[in-house]
Amino acid sequence: xxxxxxxxxxxxxxxxxxxxxxxxxxxxxxxxxxxxxxxxxxxxxxxxxxxxxxxxxxxxxxxxxxxxxxxxxxxxxxxxxxxxxxxxxxxxxxxxxxxxxxxxxxxxxxxxxxxxxxxxxxxxxxxxxxxxxxxxxxxxxxxxxxxxxxxxxxxxxxxxxxxxxxxxxxxxxxxxxxxxxxxxxxxxxxxxxxxxxxxxxxxxxxxxxxxxxxxxxxxxxxxxxxxxxxxxxxxxxxxxxxxxxxxxxxxxxxxxxxxxxxxxxxxxxxxxxxxxxxxxxxxxxxxxxxxxxxxxxxxxxxxxxxxxxxxxxxxxxxxxxxxxxxxxxxx
Amino acid sequence: xxxxxxxxxxxxxxxxxxxxxxxxxxxxxxxxxxxxxxxxxxxxxxxxxxxxxxxxxxxxxxxxxxxxxxxxxxxxxxxxxxxxxxxxxxxxxxxxxxxxxxxxxxxxxxxxxxxxxxxxxxxxxxxxxxxxxxxxxxxxxxxxxxxxxxxxxxxxxxxxxxxxxxxxxxxxxxxxxxxxxxxxxxxxxxxxxxxxxxxxxxxxxxxxxxxxxxxxxxxxxxxxxxxxxxxxxxxxxxxxxxxxxxxxxxxxxxxxxxxxxxxxxxxxxxxxxxxxxxxxxxxxxxxxxxxxxxxxxxxxxxxxxxxxxxxxxxxxxxxxxxxxxxxxxxx
Amino acid sequence: xxxxxxxxxxxxxxxxxxxxxxxxxxxxxxxxxxxxxxxxxxxxxxxxxxxxxxxxxxxxxxxxxxxxxxxxxxxxxxxxxxxxxxxxxxxxxxxxxxxxxxxxxxxxxxxxxxxxxxxxxxxxxxxxxxxxxxxxxxxxxxxxxxxxxxxxxxxxxxxxxxxxxxxxxxxxxxxxxxxxxxxxxxxxxxxxxxxxxxxxxxxxxxxxxxxxxxxxxxxxxxxxxxxxxxxxxxxxxxxxxxxxxxxxxxxxxxxxxxxxxxxxxxxxxxxxxxxxxxxxxxxxxxxxxxxxxxxxxxxxxxxxxxxxxxxxxxxxxxxxxxxxxxxxxxx
Numbered sequence: 007x008x009x010x011x012x013x014x015x016x017x018x019x020x021x022x023x024x025x026x027x028x029x030x031x032x033x034x035x036x037x038x039x040x041x042x043x044x045x046x047x048x049x050x051x052x053x054x055x056x057x058x059x060x061x062x063x064x065x066x067x068x069x070x071x072x073x074x075x076x077x078x079x080x081x082x083x084x085x086x087x088x089x090x091x092x093x094x095x096x097x098x099x100x101x102x103x104x105x106x107x108x109x110x111x112x113x114x115x116x117x118x119x120x121x122x123x124x125x126x127x128x129x130x131x132x133x134x135x136x137x138x139x140x141x142x143x144x145x146x147x148x149x150x151x152x153x154x155x156x157x158x159x160x161x162x163x164x165x166x167x168x169x170x171x172x173x174x175x176x177x178x179x180x181x182x183x184x185x186x187x188x189x190x191x192x193x194x195x196x197x198x199x200x201x202x203x204x205x206x207x208x209x210x211x212x213x214x215x216x217x218x219x220x221x222x223x224x225x226x227x228x229x230x231x232x233x234x235x236x237x238x239x240x241x242x243x244x245x246x247x248x249x250x251x252x253x254x255x256x257x258x259x260x261x262x263x264x265x266x267x268x269x270x271x272x273x274x275x276x277x278x279x280x281x282x283x284x285x286x287x288x289x290x291x292x293x294x295x296x297x298x299x300x301x302x303x304x305x306x307x308x309x310x311x312x313x314x315x316x317x318x319x320x321x322x323x324x325x326x327x328x329x330x331x332x333x334x335x336x337x
Numbered sequence: 338x339x340x341x342x343x344x345x346x347x348x349x350x351x352x353x354x355x356x357x358x359x360x361x362x363x364x365x366x367x368x369x370x371x372x373x374x375x376x377x378x379x380x381x382x383x384x385x386x387x388x389x390x391x392x393x394x395x396x397x398x399x400x401x402x403x404x405x406x407x408x409x410x411x412x413x414x415x416x417x418x419x420x421x422x423x424x425x426x427x428x429x430x431x432x433x434x435x436x437x438x439x440x441x442x443x444x445x446x447x448x449x450x451x452x453x454x455x456x457x458x459x460x461x462x463x464x465x466x467x468x469x470x471x472x473x474x475x476x477x478x479x480x481x482x483x484x485x486x487x488x489x490x491x492x493x494x495x496x497x498x499x500x501x502x503x504x505x506x507x508x509x510x511x512x513x514x515x516x517x518x519x520x521x522x523x524x525x526x527x528x529x530x531x532x533x534x535x536x537x538x539x540x541x542x543x544x545x546x547x548x549x550x551x552x553x554x555x556x557x558x559x560x561x562x563x564x565x566x567x568x569x570x571x572x573x574x575x576x577x578x579x580x581x582x583x584x585x586x587x588x589x590x591x592x593x594x595x596x597x598x599x600x601x602x603x604x605x606x607x608x609x610x611x612x613x614x615x616x617x618x619x620x621x622x623x624x625x626x627x628x629x630x631x632x633x634x635x636x637x638x639x640x641x642x643x644x645x646x647x648x649x650x651x652x653x654x655x656x657x658x659x660x661x662x663x664x665x666x667x668x
Numbered sequence: 669x670x671x672x673x674x675x676x677x678x679x680x681x682x683x684x685x686x687x688x689x690x691x692x693x694x695x696x697x698x699x700x701x702x703x704x705x706x707x708x709x710x711x712x713x714x715x716x717x718x719x720x721x722x723x724x725x726x727x728x729x730x731x732x733x734x735x736x737x738x739x740x741x742x743x744x745x746x747x748x749x750x751x752x753x754x755x756x757x758x759x760x761x762x763x764x765x766x767x768x769x770x771x772x773x774x775x776x777x778x779x780x781x782x783x784x785x786x787x788x789x790x791x792x793x794x795x796x797x798x799x800x801x802x803x804x805x806x807x808x809x810x811x812x813x814x815x816x817x818x819x820x821x822x823x824x825x826x827x828x829x830x831x832x833x834x835x836x837x838x839x840x841x842x843x844x845x846x847x848x849x850x851x852x853x854x855x856x857x858x859x860x861x862x863x864x865x866x867x868x869x870x871x872x873x874x875x876x877x878x879x880x881x882x883x884x885x886x887x888x889x890x891x892x893x894x895x896x897x898x899x900x901x902x903x904x905x906x907x908x909x910x911x912x913x914x915x916x917x918x919x920x921x922x923x924x925x926x927x928x929x930x931x932x933x934x935x936x937x938x939x940x941x942x943x944x945x946x947x948x949x950x951x952x953x954x955x956x957x958x959x960x961x962x963x964x965x966x967x968x969x970x971x972x973x974x975x976x977x978x979x980x981x982x983x984x985x986x987x988x989x990x991x992x993x994x995x996x997x998x999x
Contacts, residue, residue, distance in 0.1 A: 045382035051707035053733050063426060064434060067414060071384050071438045074410040079736040083729060095725060095960035099972075099979075103726060103959065106984035107733045297434065298426035310430075317430075322437035376713035394757060395765060398745065402715050402769045405741040628765065629757035641761075648761075653768035 035330035049078030052109040059085040068324040101137035114145035122261025141335035155196035178208035184255025198225035207242030243286035279305040366661035380409030384439040390416040399655040432468035445476035453592025472666035486527035509539035515586025529556035538573030574617035610636040697992035711740030714771040763799035776807035784923025803997035817858035840870035846917025860887035869904030905948035941967035
């Protein structure tokens with residue numbers, strides 16, 4: 007949230023910037039929007055510009071369709087077609103100019119775009135937000151993926167009703183590439199704010215950013231939840247209500263691919279989520295993943311397609327939650 | 338057409354999957370839509386997602402504008418921007434997720450995307466159709482181009498009124514590249530179903546798929562049409578009502594470019610359609626091509642721009658026929 | 669403007685093709701559209717197709733949003749996704765086919781696309797215009813950028829009220845790359861038509877095309893303005909009302925990059941616009957640039973962000989002026 011001298015605008019760069027009541031408002035409105043999926047004119051004449059530096063399936067489609075169903079205009083502005091992407095134009099000028107045309111600006115920018123300098127992609131998002139006169143929505147940078155995290159909270163509440171006392175496991179998985187930490191960061195930051203008992207399960211060398219963890223602990227204290235970190239499935243999965251699987255690269259060799267690979271390879275095959283591991287959880291536990299998922303590497307087909315899995319509901323909820331976000335920021 | 342346990346959805350992957358009465362219904366509705374090209378709200382709030390793995394002029398523009406004129410939302414989802422294109426995501430997950438957001442899914446995928454394994458691109462379309470809960474429209478794969486074939490039937494009927502007793506020539510042409518067989522396959526399959534007397538004119542080594550030809554013969558028998566294959570213009574073009582020119586690569590060296598080229602090169606310059614060849618046809622014959630056309634290689638300027646040519650009407654009819662298809666599948 | 673045998677259509681390829689009263693009408697309507705930025709149905713059901721061979725920030729976004737706010741449908745048709753871009757399809761066929769679907773066609777094509785053959789990109793635009801049955805809008809080719817020039821006239825009039833007797837300086841700047849001459853050509857051609865006293869300030873070897881200058885002189889004579897060319901800031905900037913900065917490559921080594929660079933390098937650092945140079949102008953002078961701008965190379969941050977600068981208003985005015993253009997051509 008940023009405050010300007012003569013008016014304020016709301017950005018969504020990380021859920022941590024928002025008050026819990028503002029987040030609850032989004033979730034509440036999303037519930038209504040899901041119950042009654044219909045066409046409105048709420049954002050008629052409003053344009054939401056989306057700059058994508060990286061591929062996307064859910065974010066592109068769900069934001070575009072959300073805008074259209076709200077009567078607004080979604081406008082893709084692919085990074086390679088902009089002068090920003092060409093480094094010919096400063097973020098300031100891009101932000102100032104788009105502010106004259108559009109009513110909201112989304113940006114997706116992964117670590118590769120800023121050469122794996124930790125936090126540099128988020129810095130670009132923040133710089134655009136600083137100069138823009140319109141709301142900025144983070145469509146996933148190198149630190150955060152707030153729209154995913156909010157859709158995930160929505161999904162958990164939809165399936166589990168109450169958050170308090172529920173055990174949420176964020177479980178690392180092996181993947182052939184070192185993936186960004188945006189989803190785990192946003193997950194641990196957001197779930198701790200909603201009072202869940204969060205257990206992080208990951209092998210050695212895959213610790214998350216200390217600052218993120220410190221904030222998550224503070225969140226848990228305030229919300230009545232908890233944060234625990236363990237290195238084995240046995241300890242972590244016991245009696246879990248929610249298992250959220252996600253791979254990420256080691257911060258110890260961030261952006262150093264050959265060295266990071268050496269850390270990751272020992273876990274190949276051992277950190278795939280299968281039915282045996284899910285058997286450690288509660289009978290009615292749910293299995294979550296933000297997709298895309300490498301099947302039979304991150305989790306087996308039996309798990310992804312199994313009765314615990316809510317991955318497609320999770321994907322669908324992006325649409326409803328983002329409608330609520332767009333309305334809050336642009337209406 | 339696929340039947341699911343609690344509801345059915347209609348896909349358009351090849352015209353052969355549809356009954357003749359369903360095809361006739363499309364053509365009939367397209368006639369009305371062409372007569373009265375106007376803006377409607379028939380597909381208001383409906384989204385048609387289009388995944389393009391390959392370039393397109395007519396298909397992209399005509400589908401997008403068709404959707405817009407029907408009040409719906411056309412959403413391009415370029416393959417290189419999706420996780421599907423990156424092989425990070427299974428066709429099942431892509432189909433399931435898009436089904437949650439959109440109301441129809443189109444896909445264009447040429448043989449190069451699946452490494453010229455004959456039928457493999459069609460298999461991907463069929464797999465998406467298997468998992469999707471929304472209608473799938475084939476925007477041209479490696480086997481079929483059903484929307485083109487239907488627009489072509491529409492055009493022939495528009496120009497010739499009746500199909501029965503009319504001689505339709507599908508004529509091979511030389512082209513610098515080995516082009517896919519999707520258009521000739523769909524042409525021969527569809528024209529035989531509508532009772533035309535189809536003559537295939539192509540040189541040695543350019544025989545079409547035997548299974549396709551067998552189905553086409555069966556179609557002709559049922560419709561009262563016929564199918565004949567000849568290797569010379571003299572035999573083929575005599576008294577033709579319709580000459581449809583199209584190049585395709587030899588199935589004998591499918592995907593084997595240097596060897597295929599050896600088969601094709603002998604026909605360079607000899608298989609260009611010129612006015613002399615058209616003189617063999619009826620005075621009021623029409624010249625058709627699906628475009629894009631390499632002028633003066635596939636056919637001379639005099640032919641493409643001449644009085645027999647209906648190529649731009651043919652392109653325009655894509656719009657009207659596809660509107661009817663979209664309405665049938667998504668309304 | 670082109671006249672066809674049974675109806676005429678208006679194209680906007682260069683402002684020079686239009687009468688002054690037609691240009692004034694655009695500016696007048698743009699004023700109303702800016703005063704009252706609202707959603708209309710004026711272009712409902714109309715499609716404006718835009719072919720971009722090159723990147724764009726302002727043109728893409730402002731035309732797309734203009735169309736949407738007029739109730740129409742903006743359809744991007746990226747060059748690499750078309751058969752035109754693949755050289756498989758002639759400009760004639762592309763123009764004829766799009767004319768069957770859409771109601772207007774824009775094209776951006778820089779010199780690199782036609783291998784820096786001076787005027788060849790403009791030739792392609794003119795060829796599309798020749799065959800198209802719908803209005804063509806030049807979104808910047810290698811010779812002209814008419815929409816930018818009209819937005820610039822609009823901005824000057826907005827800031828300076830009257831044009832007569834006002835001194836307009838078009839000032840060359842150093843840039844790491846040899847940029848096209850489209851903006852300076854259109855600027856000098858258009859400003860002289862509106863009665864400004866135009867002073868061109870550029871170093872040796874950066875003379876503009878003689879034909880353009882001859883036409884500009886003729887324009888000035890007719891409008892009561894003037895055209896002067898000087899090689900120093902001192903002479904050029906004195907008492908200027910408007911300073912318009914723009915870099916361009918030398919026509920003496922057009923498309924010959926290493927040789928052109930030798931001509932340009934001596935001016936590095938010396939032809940950056942800074943506050944000291946702006947001090948030579950009138951106290952209430954305005955600083956203009958079409959963006960994107962390389963900050964601190966073309967002009968200093970202090971100038972771009974300073975009190976003289978109107979660069980963001982200039983960018984915004986693209987939207988309003990283009991709305992007027994779209995209405996004039998497509999309504």
